[in-house]
Amino acid sequence: MKKISRDEAREVLMSITDEIARICKENGLRYYIACGTLLGAVRHKGFIPWDDDLDLIVMRDDYDKLMALLKDKNVKKAEWLEVVDDTRDDYFCPFAKVCDRRTAIKMDRHKAAGGLWVDVFPYDGLPSSKFFAGIYTRIAALFRVICLAMDTDFSSKTLSTWNLIYKRFFWILATVIGRKRFCRFVEWFHRRYDIRKSKYVTSLFFDTRVDTILDKEMLLPQAVFQFENREYTSFANYDYLLKRMYGDYMKLPPEEKRITHDFNAWWIEEGGENV
Numbered sequence: 001m002k003k004i005s006r007d008e009a010r011e012v013l014m015s016i017t018d019e020i021a022r023i024c025k026e027n028g029l030r031y032y033i034a035c036g037t038l039l040g041a042v043r044h045k046g047f048i049p050w051d052d053d054l055d056l057i058v059m060r061d062d063y064d065k066l067m068a069l070l071k072d073k074n075v076k077k078a079e080w081l082e083v084v085d086d087t088r089d090d091y092f093c094p095f096a097k098v099c100d101r102r103t104a105i106k107m108d109r110h111k112a113a114g115g116l117w118v119d120v121f122p123y124d125g126l127p128s129s130k131f132f133a134g135i136y137t138r139i140a141a142l143f144r145v146i147c148l149a150m151d152t153d154f155s156s157k158t159l160s161t162w163n164l165i166y167k168r169f170f171w172i173l174a175t176v177i178g179r180k181r182f183c184r185f186v187e188w189f190h191r192r193y194d195i196r197k198s199k200y201v202t203s204l205f206f207d208t209r210v211d212t213i214l215d216k217e218m219l220l221p222q223a224v225f226q227f228e229n230r231e232y233t234s235f236a237n238y239d240y241l242l243k244r245m246y247g248d249y250m251k252l253p254p255e256e257k258r259i260t261h262d263f264n265a266w267w268i269e270e271g272g273e274n275v
Contacts, residue, residue, distance in 0.1 A: 125198025
C-alpha cells in the first residue's frame, strides 16, 4: 500500500466534502463547515496549518435526509464514498464519518472504522430553559466519554494509567449493558427535543459545554467561505459561534496546544491517488 502524504490526505478530505456539498445543494439541504474547519476558513482561508481533519454540521432534520441520500444506491455519488455510522457493528459514536473507501488509516488510541473521513455532526434541539439545557449537555458529555471508551485501542502505548483505568471501566460497563444497546439509547437521548421546535441547539457529542448552548435562529443563516481552492457554506454569524468555542479565535494558540489527529493513511486500491 502507498502511504498518503498530508497534502494528499487534505485533498481527499475536500473531495469527500465536495460530494457532500453537491448532494446537499441538489436536495435543498443545509450544511455548515464547523469547528476547526470553520476556524481555519476564517483565520487561514483553509486548513489550520497543523490540522488534518474536516468537520461539518447539519441540523438534525437535514442530517437524517442527508444520511438517507448518502446510503441510497440510486443517488448519484462517487463510487468510493462510504458512510460509517452507529448502524455498523464496529462503530459506537452518534455521528457519521463519510469516508473514502480507497484509503485505510491507523490511528493512535482509537480503532479505525473506514478510511480517510469527514466528520458529519448533527445539531440537536435542547430544553427551552438554559438551566436544564446545561444539565442535558452535561449528561451528554458523560455519554460521549463512554462512547469514546468503546472505541479505544487498549494496545496503544500512549495511553496514561488514568486513561486506561477510566476507559476500561466504561468499556466494561458498556459491554455489560450491550454496546449497541447503549448506542441506541444515546441516539434516543440526542433526539429527545425536536430541533424544528427548539430555540437552542448544539452538537451533543462535540459541543458539550454550557457556553455552546446556541440560539438556533442565529445559526441558520448561511454564507460562503473560501477554503483552500474551494468554496463551502457555513454560519454567516460565525463570530457568534467561534467566540463561544475558542474565545479570541484570531489569536494563534501556543505550540503545545496545536493538536492534530495522530494517524497514518494509505491507498489500498491501485489508481486511488487520482482524486
